[in-house]
Structures are given as C-alpha cells and as structure tokens.
Amino acid sequence: MTQPHRGMSGVRLFPQRPHHHDTLYNQKMQRIYLDANATTPVLPAVVEAMLPYFTESSGNPSSAHLSGQRTRAAVERARTAVAALLHCTAKEVVFSSGGTESDNLALTGVLQTYLDNHEPAHLITTQIEHHAVLYAAEALEKRGIRVTYLAPNCEGLIETAALEAALTPETKLISVMLANNETGVIQPIGKIARIAKAFNPAILVHTDAVQAAGKLSLDMDGEFKNVDLLSLSGHKMYAPQGTGALFVRSGVQLMPLQYGGPQERQRRAGTENVPGIVALGRASELAAYWLNANASSFSHLASLRDRLEQGLLAAIPGSHINGNTTYRAPNTTNIRFAGIDAESLLIALDMQGIAASFGAACQSGATEPSHVLLAMGLTPTEARSSLRLSLSRLTTPYEIDRALQIIPAAVARLRSVA
Ligand SMILES: Cc1ncc(COP(=O)(O)O)c(C=O)c1O
Numbered sequence: 001m002t003q004p005h006r007g008m009s010g011v012r013l014f015p016q017r018p019h020h021h022d023t024l025y026n027q028k029m030q031r032i033y034l035d036a037n038a039t040t041p042v043l044p045a046v047v048e049a050m051l052p053y054f055t056e057s058s059g060n061p062s063s064a065h066l067s068g069q070r071t072r073a074a075v076e077r078a079r080t081a082v083a084a085l086l087h088c089t090a091k092e093v094v095f096s097s098g099g100t101e102s103d104n105l106a107l108t109g110v111l112q113t114y115l116d117n118h119e120p121a122h123l124i125t126t127q128i129e130h131h132a133v134l135y136a137a138e139a140l141e142k143r144g145i146r147v148t149y150l151a152p153n154c155e156g157l158i159e160t161a162a163l164e165a166a167l168t169p170e171t172k173l174i175s176v177m178l179a180n181n182e183t184g185v186i187q188p189i190g191k192i193a194r195i196a197k198a199f200n201p202a203i204l205v206h207t208d209a210v211q212a213a214g215k216l217s218l219d220m221d222g223e224f225k226n227v228d229l230l231s232l233s234g235h236k237m238y239a240p241q242g243t244g245a246l247f248v249r250s251g252v253q254l255m256p257l258q259y260g261g262p263q264e265r266q267r268r269a270g271t272e273n274v275p276g277i278v279a280l281g282r283a284s285e286l287a288a289y290w291l292n293a294n295a296s297s298f299s300h301l302a303s304l305r306d307r308l309e310q311g312l313l314a315a316i317p318g319s320h321i322n323g324n325t326t327y328r329a330p331n332t333t334n335i336r337f338a339g340i341d342a343e344s345l346l347i348a349l350d351m352q353g354i355a356a357s358f359g360a361a362c363q364s365g366a367t368e369p370s371h372v373l374l375a376m377g378l379t380p381t382e383a384r385s386s387l388r389l390s391l392s393r394l395t396t397p398y399e400i401d402r403a404l405q406i407i408p409a410a411v412a413r414l415r416s417v418a
Contacts, residue, residue: 032399032406034308035355036236036331036392037181037211042279043238049282050240050275061272062261071274078281082245085213085284086230088220089250094264095277098244099210099233101257103132103175105246105268106206106229109254110173111145116255122146122170126158126187127375129177133208134371137175146170154377155324156185160195167199174205178212178230182372182388183323184332186216193226204228204252210244213237214287215298215329220247228252234276238393239283243276290393302330305391308400309333315408322373322386331395336378336386337411339418345387348410354403357388 033041053074059067061075079090086093096102107123114121125137127149134149141147148166150158158176174196179186193205206229209218214237218224229252234243248254248267260269291298313319318338337345342358349356358370369383378386389403 031353031355032403033355034389034391034395034399034403035357036395037184037388037390038357039235039241040238040392041394042235042240043283043286045286046239046279046282050279053275053278058274061274062263071272075272075274075277078277078284081281081284081288082232085288086218086220086247087222088247091265092220092247092250094246094248094267095272095280096244096246096268097242097273098235099130099208099231100132102210102231102233102244102246103130103206103208104136105254105257106231107133107136107140107173107175108257109267110204110206110229110252111140112255113253114172115140115143115145120146120170121172122148122168123173123175124148124150124163124166124171125175126150126152126177128152128156128158128180128182128372129175130181130208130210133175133177150176152185152376156180156183156322156372156376157324157327158187158192160188160191163192163195164199167196167203169200171196171200171203174203175208176205177208177210178218179209179215179329179332180323180372181211182370183334183376184211184329184390185323186212186327186329188327189227190223193224197226206230210236211329211332214283214290215301215331217291220249232280234280234283237280237283237287239279240276243273243280245280298330301391301393301395304395304397304400305331305333305389307397308389308391308403309335311400311404312407315404316411322376322378331391332388333390334373334386334388336382338385340385340411340414342385342387344414345410348414349407352406352410354406357390358386 057070059071061072079093082093083090111121123137123145125133137147150162152158176187176192178189189207196203196205205227207227208231210231210233213232228249230247232245235241254267256267258269263269312335316337320336322334322336346356346358369380373383373386
C-alpha cells in the first residue's frame with residue numbers, strides 16, 4: 001500500500017482512503033454526487049488545516065500582538081500556496097469571498113475609473129459567461145460602458161476572429177471565461193490575451209477560471225502571461241463556500257468595490273476570513289499536488305467522465321453531447337436526451353440517489369433554459385432536455401457504473417410515460 005502524501009509541514013495532504021471503491025463519503029451518504037461544478041466537498045485535510053483558526057489560533061491579522069501576527073503569517077502562507085498554484089507572486093493574489101466577488105472586482109474595479117473620469121470605455125465579454133460576469137457587465141452597460149457580448153460557435157467555443165472583429169481603440173477590458181461551468185468547454189485564453197495585447201498592450205484581460213482551477217494547469221508566467229486578472233472560487237476546488245481569490249497582475253490598477261480598512265493592499269477592505277483563507281491555501285496545495293505530482297489523476301478523472309459519457313450515449317438512443325469534446329474540463333459532460341424534460345429527469349435521479357444538474361446551480365429550479373446552450377444555437381426544447389454531470393476527484397468507478405444503470409433506466413421510464 002502506498003503511503004499517503006505528506007506536505008512540507010508533515011501533515012497528511014490526502015486522507016487515507018480505503019482501497020475498495022466506496023469512499024468515506026459514499027459509505028455515509030449512499031448518494032452519487034455528480035454535481036461537482038455546483039460545489040465540491042471540502043476535503044478532510046482542508047478542514048484539518050482550517051480548524052485551529054477558529055479556536056486556539058484565532059486573532060485579527062491586522063492586530064500587532066502575537067495572536068494577530070500568527071494569523072497574519074497563516075494568511076501569507078496561504079497566499080504563497082495560491083500563488084504557487086498560479087505560478088505568480090504572492091502579492092498578486094487578492095483574497096475575496098468567492099468567484100462572484102472576484103469577477104465583480106475584476107470588471108467593476110477596472111472600469112470604474114473610466115466612469116469616474118467620463119472617459120469612453122468598451123468591454124468585450126461573451127454570451128456564455130457565468131452570471132457573475134454577465135450581470136456585472138450589464139450593470140456597467142447601464143452606467144455607460146459599451147459592452148460587446150461575443151457569441152460562441154455551435155460547439156461553445158469563442159472564435160478568435162470574432163474577438164478580433166470586436167476590438168476597438170476604446171476597448172479597455174476583455175473578460176472571457178476559461179472553462180464553462182455548464183459544458184466544461186475551454187476557451188483559448190492564452191491566444192485571446194496575445195491577440196488583445198498585439199492590438200493594444202494597454203487592454204486588460206480577465207478570465208473567470210472558477211471551473212478551471214484545480215482541473216487544468218494555470219500558468220500566469222507561461223501560457224497566461226498576457227492575462228492580467230483571473231478569478232478563483234474555493235468551493236469549486238475542495239475548500240469551503242465563501243472563499244476565493246482574484247489574481248491581479250503587478251501594476252494593474254483596481255478600484256475597490258467596498259471601502260474600509262487597508263486589507264489586501266487596499267484592493268479588498270474588510271477583516272480577512274482567516275479559516276477560509278487557510279482552507280483555500282491548503283486546497284491550492286492539494287490541487288498543485290494533484291495536477292503536478294500526480295499527472296495520472298487528470299487522465300483518471302477524464303477517463304471516468306468518458307466512461308460515463310460513452311456509456312450513456314450507447315445506452316440511450318437520441319442522446320448527444322453539447323459542446324466541444326476536445327477542449328473540455330476533464331470532469332464535465334453536458335448531454336441531451338431527445339424528448340426528455342431534464343427537470344423531471346433530475347427529480348427522478350435525485351429520488352434514486354444521484355445528484356446532477358440542469359445548467360448552473362443558481363439556475364436550478366428556474367424554468368428558463370440555459371443561456372449558454374441557447375447561445376450555442378440549441379433550441380429551448382433541446383436546452384431543456386440537457387443534463388450536466390460533473391465529477392469530482394472523489395468520484396469512483398463504482399459510482400459511474402451505478403449511474404450507468406440508473407440514468408438510462410430513468411430516461412426510458414420518462415420516455416414511456418411521455
Ligand atoms: C464559472 C463560474 N464563475 C463564477 C461562479 C461564482 O462563484 P461563487 O459561487 O464562488 O460566487 C461560479 C459558480 O458556480 C462559476 O461556475
């Protein structure tokens with residue numbers, strides 16, 4: 001049996017997991033969780049890291065006394081861990097309350113100056129962004145920023161020709177997501193940023209990497225060296241909800257969203273969420289280990305996803321994958337079943353112990369079809385018959401096999417009653 005990996009501190013990075021298929025979680029819950037893009041479970045090693053900061057190691061990082069200094073040191077260690085995951089410097093990491101805040105800080109933080117100075121400014125984004133970007137863009141548009149929303153092609157990819165055609169001398173910011181939360185499709189951000197800088201080096205480029213962090217390597221010093229701002233969310237990478245970060249490249253000026261203390265180099269006022277930040281730091285260490293030291297994990301996750309996808313396509317007539325399957329996060333599939341109402345399917349699956357989703361989590365329950373799938377050219381009926389399945393690092397082959405028994409049977413039952 002292999003030894004569990006140990007971090008530099010000697011603390012276990014991964015909990016010891018049984019070798020048989022069931023994980024600790026599934027033994028307890030007996031449920032098959034295929035909704036990791038909505039949120040991931042917090043890893044036990046992450047909980048272990050944050051717990052002392054609720055009790056014996058509590059303190060305000062801005063306090064001068066020893067308790068304050070200790071929590072300050074913990075915050076800075078976490079910042080270094082996030083920076084290591086992104087291949088950037090620690091001072092380029094701003095902690096936030098999650099992906100939504102990071103996206104809002106990036107867009108409004110950059111464009112507020114132009115509004116204040118009554119200077120014209122143009123933002124280019126896409127029709128398939130998460131609402132944290134889309135609605136922030138719409139709010140800026142109402143305040144006088146000109147916004148272009150690029151349409152994807154039918155595979156969910158933004159074509160660089162469309163971006164080139166949209167660039168103007170007034171373009172100040174481009175915000176294009178890395179991995180889409182609904183389809184997993186990955187945009188060519190490195191290329192988009194190179195095109196932007198070649199057009200005008202002053203254009204800033206933001207990417208929402210909430211669904212990419214911990215799944216794909218993010219190198220701000222390599223492929224993404226022209227990207228200026230990048231959003232992360234803790235709860236998509238095995239840290240708690242309400243934690244996140246924004247990478248802000250050195251030299252980029254941001255207006256803060258809120259006013260108060262000088263925390264986070266005056267970019268994000270408010271006493272730091274120390275346990276949450278420590279958790280995000282530990283989750284980043286685990287993600288870096290998972291991505292680098294353990295390269296086979298990526299293909300393992302992708303192969304589980306592919307097995308699920310291929311199994312469903314083979315077992316269910318009239319099923320199709322939505323989106324490009326080459327440029328895609330390894331854990332996500334978005335699949336439509338002709339003649340099926342995905343909401344009814346979700347309820348049926350939930351009753352049989354499978355958690356899946358219908359577009360973004362915040363849209364679940366909404367009757368509107370996914371804006372991402374509509375932008376890709378699906379009809380409202382096709383969009384409403386689409387299911388998102390997203391695996392986590394804890395998903396097991398056993399769970400995939402069970403899902404391959406349950407989902408086709410549920411689809412067949414729904415079709416027979418229809
Ligand atoms: C792509 C993307 N961006 C932003 C967010 C928002 O992140 P948070 O829930 O941390 O606010 C999400 C969450 O679903 C997401 O998937």
